[in-house]
Amino acid sequence: MSEYTTVFGRLDNYNKGGVEIINDDPKNYVFSNMFEVASRAKPWQKIAVAKNQQYVLEAIRAEGTSEWRVTPHDEFALVVDGDVVIELLDPATPLVESTESGSRAVVGQPEGTPMGTVYAGHGHMTLLPAGRCYRMSAEKPSVVLLQTIQGPDTIERWADICQKF
Amino acid sequence: MTTEQETLGAEPNEFGYRPFTLGGFTFERDEYFVHVEWPTGRHVAAIEPFLKALMRDVAWNFFYGTVNFDSVIGTLNHYGNVDLFAGRFNEAYRQAELDHSENFEHDDIKGTFQAMLNDWVNEEFDPFASPQETGSAYGVKNGQNLSAVSRDRVTAIRMVGLPGDQPLRSDESGYPVNRMFADVGQGEPRVEVTPGYEAEVSSFNFFSYLSRSDVTWNPSVVSVCRDSLMCPTTEEFILPIIHGNDRVEWFIQLSDEIVWEVEDRDTGRPRAKVVMKAGDCAAMPADIRHQGYSPKRSMLLVWENNSAELPGMIARGEAPTVPVKF
Numbered sequence: 174m175s176e177y178t179t180v181f182g183r184l185d186n187y188n189k190g191g192v193e194i195i196n197d198d199p200k201n202y203v204f205s206n207m208f209e210v211a212s213r214a215k216p217w218q219k220i221a222v223a224k225n226q227q228y229v230l231e232a233i234r235a236e237g238t239s240e241w242r243v244t245p246h247d248e249f250a251l252v253v254d255g256d257v258v259i260e261l262l263d264p265a266t267p268l269v270e271s272t273e274s275g276s277r278a279v280v281g282q283p284e285g286t287p288m289g290t291v292y293a294g295h296g297h298m299t300l301l302p303a304g305r306c307y308r309m310s311a312e313k314p315s316v317v318l319l320q321t322i323q324g325p326d327t328i329e330r331w332a333d334i335c336q337k338f
Numbered sequence: 339m340t341t342e343q344e345t346l347g348a349e350p351n352e353f354g355y356r357p358f359t360l361g362g363f364t365f366e367r368d369e370y371f372v373h374v375e376w377p378t379g380r381h382v383a384a385i386e387p388f389l390k391a392l393m394r395d396v397a398w399n400f401f402y403g404t405v406n407f408d409s410v411i412g413t414l415n416h417y418g419n420v421d422l423f424a425g426r427f428n429e430a431y432r433q434a435e436l437d438h439s440e441n442f443e444h445d446d447i448k449g450t451f452q453a454m455l456n457d458w459v460n461e462e463f464d465p466f467a468s469p470q471e472t473g474s475a476y477g478v479k480n481g482q483n484l485s486a487v488s489r490d491r492v493t494a495i496r497m498v499g500l501p502g503d504q505p506l507r508s509d510e511s512g513y514p515v516n517r518m519f520a521d522v523g524q525g526e527p528r529v530e531v532t533p534g535y536e537a538e539v540s541s542f543n544f545f546s547y548l549s550r551s552d553v554t555w556n557p558s559v560v561s562v563c564r565d566s567l568m569c570p571t572t573e574e575f576i577l578p579i580i581h582g583n584d585r586v587e588w589f590i591q592l593s594d595e596i597v598w599e600v601e602d603r604d605t606g607r608p609r610a611k612v613v614m615k616a617g618d619c620a621a622m623p624a625d626i627r628h629q630g631y632s633p634k635r636s637m638l639l640v641w642e643n644n645s646a647e648l649p650g651m652i653a654r655g656e657a658p659t660v661p662v663k664f
Contacts, residue, residue: 296545
């Protein structure tokens, strides 16, 4: 009986595929690799690796401790490499309007009630609830894929990260 | 509107299978093939891939855009009503004016397709399973597999695992780890919750959840951010349909490898081959159709924008067919 090995990508160990063109422009496929993107990013930069109108998926290099952020809508953090601790906080007063899009940085330590802590490892998805604050930390460089909406801190650098030829 | 007789099918033929009618289309099966006829032509196809495609079309409620069963037969979703077509997205059929299309109310075509699955899928065949995990689709009528053909897409309201939302998968709930994902870690995250916040502090093992999927090529909603839907799926062998996009769709390869053959949506002319390995991210433009090949069972994150406005905006030229320009 065969034994199978499931191949996941890692920050320090990934293989990249690509677009083989027959009659098209490779830019149309906006092809990148999230581990390559994170390997070239600064800690906690929110770099879009997928975009569909206002919605984005961001690759985040988790390393050290992030700032506190507040999100106006649900976000979802999928740890695709490493281990990430996520602290959640219910702010004492609303810090963001529910009609806004994308998370905002919070200056300093927000006041409020600690909601809990998630110790997320490889493949774990965590809800970052609407209207709440969160802060992430990682002892070793890790990678988070974040489902969110484009916000003021979303970085778009498609020409740098995508296949062009 | 279809009649009850059409939905249920007529009397069984010599192989034990009922024929079905939808408007000007007729469908019959024998031991090996489905035979489709319409006013301007006819088509024959192997029954196994046909049933696999039919299963996805029904389970997905006709999905986003076009579900091509093969290069001739398929459906086009108008979200409330559905076109059943022959040759509509086949350049040669169009030029020869042999193509044909009819529109049906969603519930009518779905009812007939479901009845077809109920009657044509034999006891030992599971159209959602990979080839090595199911019996044969071929032969004379041999029972039914109603539990297999009645499965729908799993659709979380907010996130899998939250109270009142879609449950996690486990051995106990009937979802053992798939043979090709035996090495996937099954540990759940440690979650410390302040009392009163149990409905918001939540995390689960997304990869474990996927490793326990009992179906292939069946994107299911796991998390929802307004119209942004994460729809991961496990893939093995060949996508049984050729999906024609009516909006941009994204693929994020989470494990292993899939090769996508990409063609022009309307003509079927080849445009590209996209090789995706773990960590790769690629858009499928809104004017293409694609079919994937996965040598080993793999984890694919299909990411959709569920906005009802998008197909019309793209069709009218108000939104581009590609997600970004650079």
